[in-house]
Amino acid sequence: MDKNIIKETMLSLEGATLQSAREKYFDYVADARLDRSEPIENDEQAQAEIASDFSEALDDTLHDHTNKLDKLRKVDFGPKSAVTEGALIRLSGRYFMIAVSTGKFTCDGREVMGISTMAPIFEAIEGARAGETVTFNGRTLLIEEVA
Numbered sequence: 001m002d003k004n005i006i007k008e009t010m011l012s013l014e015g016a017t018l019q020s021a022r023e024k025y026f027d028y029v030a031d032a033r034l035d036r037s038e039p040i041e042n043d044e045q046a047q048a049e050i051a052s053d054f055s056e057a058l059d060d061t062l063h064d065h066t067n068k069l070d071k072l073r074k075v076d077f078g079p080k081s082a083v084t085e086g087a088l089i090r091l092s093g094r095y096f097m098i099a100v101s102t103g104k105f106t107c108d109g110r111e112v113m114g115i116s117t118m119a120p121i122f123e124a125i126e127g128a129r130a131g132e133t134v135t136f137n138g139r140t141l142l143i144e145e146v147a
């Protein structure tokens with residue numbers, strides 16, 4: 001699998017997710033604004049406060065997606081011989097890209113998932129090489145490939 005294609009796919013998916021979150025954020029912000037030129041009813045005030053709370057929660061989401069995009073741009077996707085940031089691994093039959101956490105996505109006809117270096121499983125697999133086994137949550141896992 002071409003890691004550059006995986007990187008571009010991850011950037012594209014994360015960018016689309018950021019754009020969607022940004023649109024939702026602006027929708028909630030707009031709903032939180034009250035027209036001060038007219039009398040404000042209690043239910044309008046309550047709805048505006050709820051929309052304001054949602055927009056604050058979405059603000060954190062925007063920062064998370066922006067941080068993931070920044071991280072993806074900085075990660076070295078070059079060849080790796082051990083599990084480290086920027087490695088593509090096949091772990092017990094599944095492909096994982098060590099960079100940022102993502103949901104499953106398809107790239108080059110294969111299902112891939114992103115793992116952050118902050119994920120608990122990364123601690124168990126860090127430094128392992130192809131052919132080695134690791135233990136995570138009481139299960140033995142085989143590192144089949146590292147690229």
